[in-house]
Amino acid sequence: MSAHAAAPSQGHELEQSKFWIFVQIAMLLAVITGLELVTVYLPFMRWILFSVLVVLSTVKFMFVIFYFMHLRWDRVFCTILFFIGLFLAAATMIALLKLFGADASKPLASAAAAPPALAARAA
Amino acid sequence: MSSEAATATIDHHFDPTTSTGIPNKKILMWAFLASDCMFFGCLISTHLIYRLHPPPGTPPARQVFSIELTSFSTFILLMSSLMMALAVNAIQKGNLKSMRWSLLTTIFFGCIFLGCQVYEFRNFVYEKHLTITNSILGSTFFTLTGTHGLHVLVGVIWLSGMLLYSFTGRLTEKQAIDVESMGLYWHFVDIVWIVIFTAVYLLEYI
Numbered sequence: 001m002s003a004h005a006a007a008p009s010q011g012h013e014l015e016q017s018k019f020w021i022f023v024q025i026a027m028l029l030a031v032i033t034g035l036e037l038v039t040v041y042l043p044f045m046r047w048i049l050f051s052v053l054v055v056l057s058t059v060k061f062m063f064v065i066f067y068f069m070h071l072r073w074d075r076v077f078c079t080i081l082f083f084i085g086l087f088l089a090a091a092t093m094i095a096l097l098k099l100f101g102a103d104a105s106k107p108l109a110s111a112a113a114a115p116p117a118l119a120a121r122a123a
Numbered sequence: 124m125s126s127e128a129a130t131a132t133i134d135h136h137f138d139p140t141t142s143t144g145i146p147n148k149k150i151l152m153w154a155f156l157a158s159d160c161m162f163f164g165c166l167i168s169t170h171l172i173y174r175l176h177p178p179p180g181t182p183p184a185r186q187v188f189s190i191e192l193t194s195f196s197t198f199i200l201l202m203s204s205l206m207m208a209l210a211v212n213a214i215q216k217g218n219l220k221s222m223r224w225s226l227l228t229t230i231f232f233g234c235i236f237l238g239c240q241v242y243e244f245r246n247f248v249y250e251k252h253l254t255i256t257n258s259i260l261g262s263t264f265f266t267l268t269g270t271h272g273l274h275v276l277v278g279v280i281w282l283s284g285m286l287l288y289s290f291t292g293r294l295t296e297k298q299a300i301d302v303e304s305m306g307l308y309w310h311f312v313d314i315v316w317i318v319i320f321t322a323v324y325l326l327e328y329i
Contacts, residue, residue, distance in 0.1 A: 018212050026205035030198060036321065037194050040328035049329040057321040061314050068208045069310045070303070075137070075145050078153050085157020089164030096168040101175055 025067050032060050152304045156311045163315050166270060167322050170263040174326075181260050184327045187251045189243065193324050196239040197316060200275075203232030204313040211306040217296040219289060226286045229309065233279040240272045264323065271319060274312050281305055 036056050039049055066072045071079050138146045174184070210225035244265070247253045255265040285305055288294055294301070 019209065022205055022208045022212065026201060029201045029204075033194065033197050033201065033320075036325060037190070040190075040325050046329055050326070053321050053325055053329070057317055060317045064204060064310055064314050064317070068204050068313075069307055070211075074149075075143070077143055077145060078149065081150070081153045082157050082160075085154075085160040088157075089160040092161060093164045093168045093171075096165075097171060097175075100172040 021067060025063050029060055029063060032056050146300045148300050148304050149307070152307045156307060159311065159315075163267075163271070163318070166263075166267045167318065170267050170323060173259045173263050178259055181258050182251070182253060184260060184264075187247060187253055187260075188324055188327060189246070190324060190328060192239060192243055193320060196236050196243075197320050199232050199235050199239070200313050200316050203229045203236070204310050206232065207306045207309045211299070211303050214294070214296060214299045214302045219294070222302065223286060223289055226282055226289070230279055230282045230286065233275055233282065233309075237272060237275055237279065240268065240275075244269075267319065267323065271312070271315055274315070278305075278309050278312055281308070 036053060039052050039056070042049060065082070071082070137144050141147055143150065206225045206229040210222045210229060213219075213221035213225055247261075253261045253264075255261050282305065285294075285302060
């Protein structure tokens with residue numbers, strides 16, 4: 001984000017070094033994908049595996065947006081603009097999952113197959 | 124002017140002609156991607172909601188999915204992102220030849236991803252009997268991954284157009300922002316897949 005303030009020669013060196021940064025990050029992303037694949041077969045509790053998967057995906061996500069998409073070197077306004085959309089999307093997802101995750105939101109066909117108290121309420 | 128000298132004078136992260144210091148095309152692309160986040164957020168939520176309450180008769184997703192094929196697709200898309208980043212890096216240095224090879228490889232990887240998706244869809248429809256109309260899992264899954272696939276297809280067409288355009292001689296280091304905007308779109312397709320891979324596929328296995 002502050003790349004424009006650097007001297008031109010420093011900027012050129014940065015462009016040169018980016019090649020190796022990109023290659024290293026791609027390798028790291030491939031390794032993380034492999035780790036995710038291994039994680040789902042580990043005999044741990046579901047919430048632990050879920051947390052690990054969320055963290056690993058978030059790390060991959062952040063590496064791609066900050067390095068491959070140049071947010072690390074661009075002005076902070078781009079980061080803010082994208083994160084506004086990301087925040088709204090995440091908030092919408094959480095709201096929808098909470099709203100429709102409630103028992104009262106179960107589809108009638110599922111509710112009928114559920115415990116009697118719930119099925120009676122659905123009827 | 125040699126390309127090295129040009130690199131020293133062009134700062135690709137700062138545009139003095141705009142009030143924000145950011146090229147307008149880049150702001151436009153980031154605004155579009157921010158809105159696309161919400162679009163995919165809703166599609167992913169819909170899929171997850173119906174996975175929370177699967178109606179009776181819904182086939183178990185774990186028996187339908189092929190994690191090996193999806194992992195391969197994920198790897199391919201990650202490598203295509205690397206090649207896209209290298210293409211942007213090449214054009215910012217004025218290296219047109221390197222950019223062309225990187226774009227061609229990105230297109231190749233994009234086509235492999237699309238091929239895998241077509242194979243997966245065919246397998247689901249004809250072998251696993253999961254269609255977009257016969258179950259809610261099918262409806263939400265095909266809508267979500269199909270929309271993503273459509274984004275990949277648009278990206279491949281855009282990349283191919285840019286590759287052809289580079290042979291006209293009108294694509295120089297000064298137009299690097301055009302390649303960079305296209306790169307932003309392509310990387311976005313990659314990050315959406317990162318989320319889909321975890322939320323739709325991997326969560327079924329834990």
